[in-house]
Amino acid sequence: MLGLRRLLLKSRFGLRLQHTAPIAVKNEPVFDFKQGSSERQALDKALHDLKGKTLEVPCVVGGEHVWTKDIQYQLCPFNHSHKVAKFCYADKDLINKAINAALSAHREWDLKPVEDRAQIFYKAADLISGLRRAELLARTMFGQGKTVIQAEIDAAAELIDFFRFNAKYAVELQHEQPISEPPSTNSTLYRSLEGFVAAVSPFNFTAIGGNLAGAPALMGNVVVWKPSDTAMAASYTVYKILLEAGLPPNVIQFVPSNGPVFGDTITESEHLAGINFTGSVPTFKTLWKLVSEKLDKYRTFPRLIGVDDFETFFSAVIDDKSFARIKKWIEHAQSSPNLTIIAGGKCDDKTGYYVEPSIIESKDPHDPIMREEIFGPVIAIYVYPDNKYQEILHLIDTSTPFGLTGAVFAQDKNVVAEACKVLRYSAGNFYINDKSTGSVVAQQPFGGARISGTNDKAGGPHYILRWTSPQSVKETHTPLTKWKYPYME
Secondary structure, eight states: OOOOOEEEEEOTTOOEEEEEOOOOOOOOOOOOOOTTOHHHHHHHHHHHHHTTOOEEEOEEETTEEEOOSOEEEEEETTEEEEEEEEEEOOOHHHHHHHHHHHHHHHHHHHHSOHHHHHHHHHHHHHHHHTTTHHHHHHHHHHHHOOOHHHHIIIIIIIHHHHHHHHHHHHHHHTTOOOOOOTTEEEEEEEEOOSSEEEEEOOSSOHHHHHHHHHHHHHTTOEEEEEOOGGGHHHHHHHHHHHHHTTOOTTTEEEOOOOHHHHHHHHHHOTTEEEEEEOSOHHHHHHHHHHHHHTGGGOSSOOEEEOOOOTTOSSOOOSSHHHHHHHHHHHHHHHHOTTEEEEEOOOEEOSSSOEEOOEEEEESOTTSHHHHSOOOSSEEEEOOOOGGGHHHHHHHHHHSOSEESEEEEOOSOHHHHHHHHHHTTTTOSEEEESSOSOOOOTTTSOBOOEETTOOOOOBTSTTGGGGGOEEEEEEEESSOOOOOSOGGGO
8 A cells, every 4th residue: 555644734823734745656567467377367267257247237326226127238249148247227317316416425525635535546556456456357358358468458557557646646736836925825725626527438448437437536526427338347346446445435426327318417417517528529529519508507617528368369349339330331441442451351240249450451541431430440541652741741630530649650750850740739649650559647648639539638647637626725824904005105
């Protein structure tokens, strides 16, 4: 456990400001799961224990487990006969009950010293790093179709890093204080947002779900968490780990629900203070539109952020909807005279939702397959003439509305410099001579702009500021004795 050393400063009027000494935090090591290793043995056991089993996941509202009649199942992507989780959808009334339960805990949680809140997340990180690691990896592998190393990087290393570094940043934020001039003392209080935060998490990263709900809670907010249907087992496991680490039961409400019902319900509440979202662009646009249409009803302006085989290198896609969408892109490539499938191009959903990793060459850089977000194992390439390099840079910058990640590969430093200049706004995370995936918490804070998100840089020190409402405080130590300005005397 990482401890905190507190320094309590007491003003002459009794105001106690809490600060802490800096904490050393390192990125969690990524295990390699070699034959005979302790982590391999633990994961083997967890996979064996969970194989074919169905986890029952209730709604958790006000600390109570609630089941509704709207029963749903999370299926294993690579074997959809395996029901990984049985869960239920919260209806409008239950979501409103969750909102009220969260609001009832807000003031007490917000007033809790940030050091105490941070300790909970340090402990959760320790649990994932140790005793609960294998279980969380196994649930991520079965539920989201991830390979061993994909699950390890995501559900273990990245989530641990999110919890530890966010806690570190939250504590250090208290040191960010304004200048004071005698006879007054100025300070900034980092309050939570006034109301509740709705967290809407995606299927593709267990760590993102934990961070979308966890980061606002760390900063004193109360959260209503809608996990993804196709990441339910792993998300519920993260939620239980947070409770085991000491998170009060009403701080985060766990409410699986139908997307439109959840969106309509939260945006109807006058107490909506923020939406922490990762998912599709159309869904985020819908939420943004709902908020804008109901802006007059809110007490504050809501903040929106949009934002089992050890030999396997690549697994199945997440569900039947994803499979059907990717299949349409492959069919488009098969029928278009501008496109040639040079690798892969096959798919099969008899046992699991399998799509071959596919490389598609396009003769037309404006073809939809070059411009749209496929979100599957399909990469489209366009081979350009060397003398068209500058033209292609501008094409990259203007041909698509997305702006998440990008990469340039070149040995000529002048070429790299030109690419960095022209593509300055084309990607939130930019890689030079490296793949455009795999950002590490605290090393490459992650987020994109344009329609890829609001670029709030999860994993960096500024992200947690989005979940605070700073208050400037001036305390004067000498009473005022004159009311006239000097020029009046």
